[in-house]
Amino acid sequence: MSASPIVNNEEMERIIEQLPKINYFWNNYQLYQWEGFWSTLIILKAAMVFKATFKTKPNDVLLASSIKTGTTWLKSICIAIMQAGNKEEEEDLLVKDNPHFYVTTIETMDYYSKTLTDDLYTMPSPRLFHTHLPYRVLPDSIKNSDNCKIIYITRNPKDTLISVWHFFNNRKRLEDLTPLEVVVENFCKGVHLYGPFFEHVLEYWEESKKNPQKILFLKYEDLKIDPKKEVAKIALFLGKPFGNEEDLEIVLNKCSLERLKNLEVNKSGSLLSSMSIHNSAYFRKGIVGDWKNYMKPEMEEQIDKITKLKLQGSGLEL
Numbered sequence: 351m352s353a354s355p356i357v358n359n360e361e362m363e364r365i366i367e368q369l370p371k372i373n374y375f376w377n378n379y380q381l382y383q384w385e386g387f388w389s390t391l392i393i394l395k396a397a398m399v400f401k402a403t404f405k406t407k408p409n410d411v412l413l414a415s416s417i418k419t420g421t422t423w424l425k426s427i428c429i430a431i432m433q434a435g436n437k438e439e440e441e442d443l444l445v446k447d448n449p450h451f452y453v454t455t456i457e458t459m460d461y462y463s464k465t466l467t468d469d470l471y472t473m474p475s476p477r478l479f480h481t482h483l484p485y486r487v488l489p490d491s492i493k494n495s496d497n498c499k500i501i502y503i504t505r506n507p508k509d510t511l512i513s514v515w516h517f518f519n520n521r522k523r524l525e526d527l528t529p530l531e532v533v534v535e536n537f538c539k540g541v542h543l544y545g546p547f548f549e550h551v552l553e554y555w556e557e558s559k560k561n562p563q564k565i566l567f568l569k570y571e572d573l574k575i576d577p578k579k580e581v582a583k584i585a586l587f588l589g590k591p592f593g594n595e596e597d598l599e600i601v602l603n604k605c606s607l608e609r610l611k612n613l614e615v616n617k618s619g620s621l622l623s624s625m626s627i628h629n630s631a632y633f634r635k636g637i638v639g640d641w642k643n644y645m646k647p648e649m650e651e652q653i654d655k656i657t658k659l660k661l662q663g664s665g666l667e668l
């Protein structure tokens with residue numbers, strides 16, 4: 351079933367009242383299931399408005415990802431590529447603020463405060479913005495227009511889940527931590543913020559196969575293995591190919607985890623102060639295979655089984 355455009359609050363509230371709900375990370379978050387995906391109330395409302403009202407402009411670029419699959423890295427790379435070779439632009443934007451500040455995640459904008467939505471509409475082109483929303487709820491204006499390119503990044507589900515687990519358990523007392531067993535079990539049942547995870551990945555994957563000129567599909571692990579190749583691919587896709595190897599290396603160095611993690615703005619700054627999320631929470635280990643340090647063999651088995659089942663026949667390996 352596809353969502354019909356929703357523009358008025360009353361109708362939105364009526365729809366929300368009837369949605370299935372579930373607790374996520376103990377009772378800290380209540381998730382609502384709309385159009386088959388799970389999200390918080392704030393995200394859900396913003397998603398509805400976004401879907402119903404958003405209009406693309408020429409040269410828009412939408413970055414898309416499930417949570418903890420490389421969003422911050424992709425945002426920084428795109429910011430640095432947009433700035434690359436621009437001699438007049440002396441300041442490095444990444445030193446001044448966190449990548450999430452420059453490339454807004456649309457559905458985390460507070461719909462009722464309007465400010466960020468206004469920012470998006472008045473932002474000069476080429477507009478660069480981001481979403482965690484699944485492909486199915488993107489506005490038709492994005493799906494159907496040649497104006498808007500999409501770059502999607504995904505990651506091995508086990509590392510993704512460990513990253514999610516750390517992020518949501520961050521700042522909690524030991525006795526309040528959600529056990530990994532619970533998180534794994536929910537994940538395998540499809541209960542995951544913006545999830546189910548595999549449907550999220552597969553929808554973008556299938557669309558990218560149909561229209562590779564419009565959707566570039568990336569994997570976090572490929573970026574780790576051959577960052578030069580992947581970053582060159584992103585630059586080309588953005589219509590900003592590197593003139594020389596040196597510019598490419600500058601972008602890579604600017605966006606390295608070590609560098610970003612140690613910038614003052616990311617050590618001490620805070621992006622979503624209302625949710626007390628510190629910039630430092632977006633930079634942890636950034637390694638492939640960290641799941642081995644946390645998952646018991648039965649958890650590994652559980653996730654591998656569902657991964658195999660969901661991805662079979664798709665041509666995608668994670």
Ligand code: PAP
Nearest residue numbers: 417418419420421422423513606607633634635636
């Ligand atoms: P988000 O979905 O909340 O925006 P996202 O940036 O996708 O988060 O994921 C954070 C992960 O990317 C962290 O992984 P970890 O928990 O396994 O360590 C973080 O360390 C990693 N990360 C952030 N920036 C970079 C970077 N510049 N290079 C490599 N990995 C990075």
